[in-house]
Amino acid sequence: MARRRQAVTIKHVAKDAGVSLQTVSRVINNEPNVRLAMKERVQNSIDRLGYVPSIAAQRMSGSRSYLILAINDREKTIAEWHSRSGTDWVDQMLLGGILTCSQYGYRMMVELVDTHNDHVERELSATIAALQPDGVILTPPHSENRLITGLLAKKNIPFARIGSVEPGPGIRLTMDDERSARMATEMLIGLGHRRVGFVAGPDDYSLSTWRINGWKAAMEQAGLPTSGLLQHGDFRFDSGLAATQSLLALASPPTAIIASNDQMALGTIEAAREKNLDVPSDLSIISFDNTPVVRFTDPPLTAVDQPVAATISKAVELLINVAKLPLPREPINIEATLVERASTVPPQN
Amino acid sequence: MARRRQAVTIKHVAKDAGVSLQTVSRVINNEPNVRLAMKERVQNSIDRLGYVPSIAAQRMSGSRSYLILAINDREKTIAEWHSRSGTDWVDQMLLGGILTCSQYGYRMMVELVDTHNDHVERELSATIAALQPDGVILTPPHSENRLITGLLAKKNIPFARIGSVEPGPGIRLTMDDERSARMATEMLIGLGHRRVGFVAGPDDYSLSTWRINGWKAAMEQAGLPTSGLLQHGDFRFDSGLAATQSLLALASPPTAIIASNDQMALGTIEAAREKNLDVPSDLSIISFDNTPVVRFTDPPLTAVDQPVAATISKAVELLINVAKLPLPREPINIEATLVERASTVPPQN
DNA sequence: CTGAAAGCGCTAACAG
């Protein structure tokens, strides 16, 4: 491979503008202490020569790397990509991340890390040493992996924890899962449902518990029982199917079910079909996430839309401005909304 | 922001192993001329200290950046992400790209570039100057944008052109669209269809034409007419709907339609529904891409699966080994497969 | 086979 060198460097610009390297550097970085005339002259040379600073060189000299790392769970992400289940979590991350990054001259890079690996620390250390990101975004279940958060804190790398309110280092952002679960439950209660089942996610996701709590709170506030109406799944279709089968086998089965994600909701639909129950007249369904698939199910699913793009965008912003802005001490909530479709109607009997 | 320095550098390793920087460098890069004993001693220090070379420093000193850039059309990609249409093109790129990159110690980064922009060259130049990727993957319609391919060639950056056979610089990879369109058409003919309509993609995608050619070839070979059975769309739902409406308004409408992508196929389903035609008994449908949505339509769509992950994976491999391997002069074909679902049956009348 | 020296492009620290 040809030894590629930077086509036009800060030296060329300095020479062209007849100033020192330092002055050019100051202009690039928008630092104070440059006369306007000088600044314009330099900017002119920059534009004319088409100069763009080398990120590698900037990083080398102790400045920023202009890189934000978004870390996802390796196993789960690859499984989703393989299965082509239509989960667009990564896409929404990129949507929020890339656009916001580019506003600040940053880039976003997606990394897959295996939480359950004994070598998480080594794996992550290596990535950080190699890439030297200016900020890291942690998604569940990494957000609460002490090995990871501890390492990042120790290395003094700003990071955001999506979907975690657990105290500790890092900026915490949530989509207020308790609130949205409550909202979904209240909506069903409002329609007249009194037995609302809940299919929860796995325990290693904090948000699983929050959603349960929101559902319970709404039920209790309406004076409705929850006992026996809670089942656990693992976010996959099969587990949603099994959980719903259990719920529908109850002496007095629920007339509505909330599933903690779309894939499990598909399982819920399937379970209803197996029992010859009509959705929504026999069973109303609300799912979480609002991934593309919910619009193509029969019937289209009412779903809690998780504002993933907005959340990542916010995280990027905070991470980039971490030096300037005062760091939020409290978790930041990006509110989810409920998208009504055809899977929710009043109970028919 | 704290001025972060590399925790453990090549110097530490050199000192620890009692050798020169150079020797460590040779070990890292697996260069010859290091005695096995020496190599082991150095590797030991590397492992013990947990040393990982800084990519920025490597890049600075004229070596590789270990970065492959995957460039997608900005407008189209963002529109798809926003609409949450379930297109998983980017996910499949990442699946193939990230995994293969990581095998070689590389990373993949997704960039969005606006083809229709007058400043493509400047935009791309800036990205390249900033990132200095070792390779670039171009997807349609960038693959045939002379401004882009010319720039990359001039800068001597290895690149792959996905979905292009047009002569010129760069490694060309296709999914053999003509072949798969022929295959789809033959399948329908095999079922007994004689009037097979085709909804093509936009002209600025070469593959649109290839798919048309495949369809035509199969029809002609079977002695079937194609006149009037071709309509053009722009890959979006609405255009698929309109194109199908035109086809169904024909004096003798087609009994089967091939749509050049899944979104347009959804439009085809909708057009059939509007006319009270049953799919598949009144109208068989095959779509291209096999994105997640095709499994959730009613009925699930028979579709040509585009091996995006495999193609990107292959591109990455070639790009990384561009110095060692002889560069393929001919386009490389990664073969698509036809996934049969419920939207294709023999014509009912 | 190994080492020493020079430099990649940029910024921090210090002078003026």
Next chain:
DNA sequence: CTGTTAGCGCTTTCAG
């Protein structure tokens, strides 16, 4: 406000 100097961590010469 501007310039000079030193060095980031690594690889490429070029010597031994």
